[in-house]
C-alpha cells in the first residue's frame with residue numbers, strides 16, 4: 001500500500017456490521033491518528049479508537065456515522081491512552097454523549113498525559129480482560145494485552161475472526177516498547193496469547209490489514225527474540241554502554257530513530273535484568289551493562 005493519497009477519508013464494511021476507517025497507511029505517518037473501527041447497525045454502534053484530536057478525523061467519524069443513519073453510539077472503546085488513538089474521544093463523547101471505556105490501567109495514564117489539554121476526556125467505565133459487548137449482532141471481546149502500554153486492549157470479533165490489535169501488532173512496522181509504560185516481557189506474553197485465538201484477519205491500529213494473522217504474530221515474536229539475542233551478543237562482544245549496544249544491534253540506523261532504538265534496547269535490558277541474565281553496573285553517565 002503506498003502513502004500516496006492517505007488518508008482516503010473513506011471507510012468500508014469489512015465484515016457484517018464492522019466498518020474500518022483507515023487514517024494512515026503507515027505507523028510512521030500517524031498524522032491524523034490511528035485507524036478507527038465502527039461496529040454496529042443503523043440502530044446502535046460503538047467506535048473503537050478515535051484518531052487524534054483534530055478536526056479532520058473527528059469530522060470523518062461523524063460523517064461516517066451519519067452515513068450509517070446516525071446510530072445511537074453506545075460506547076467509545078479505547079485500545080490504549082496514546083493520543084493518536086484517544087485524541088478524538090473527548091469530542092466524540094461531547095457530540096454523542098457516548099461513554100468512554102478503556103482498561104482500568106489506562107485511566108490514570110489518560111488523565112496524566114492528556115487530561116490537562118483535553119478537559120472532556122473523562123473515562124466513564126472500564127473494560128477488564130474478557131469483557132464482552134454485543135452490538136448490532138457483533139460480539140466484541142476485550143483482551144488485555146499489555147506490553148506497548150500497561151492497559152492495552154485488543155478486541156476480538158468471533159463471528160468474523162477479525163482481531164483489532166491497536167498498537168500490539170502493526171501492519172507494516174514493529175511496535176515500540178518504551179519504558180516506563182512499555183514492557184517487553186509483557187509484550188511477548190500478549191503476542192503468544194493472541195496466537196490462541198481463531199483469527200482470520202488482523203486489523204492493526206496502523207498500516208494495512210494482515211491476511212495471515214498467525215504467521216504475522218509469529219513473525220513479530222521471532223523478530224523480538226532475535227533482537228534480544230542481538231543484545232546478548234553485543235554484551236558478549238564487549239559493548240557495554242547503552243549507545244554502543246544500540247549501534248551494534250541496529251546497524252545503519254537513521255539518526256532520527258536512534259532515540260527510539262535506545263528505548264527498545266532499554267526495554268530488552270529491563271526484561272533480561274528481571275530474568276537474572278544481565279546486570280547494570282553504574283548509573284546515569286556511567287551506565288554500563290554486562291552478562292550476569
Ligand SMILES: [Zn+2]
Pocket residue numbers: 080082148167
Ligand atoms: Zn500507542
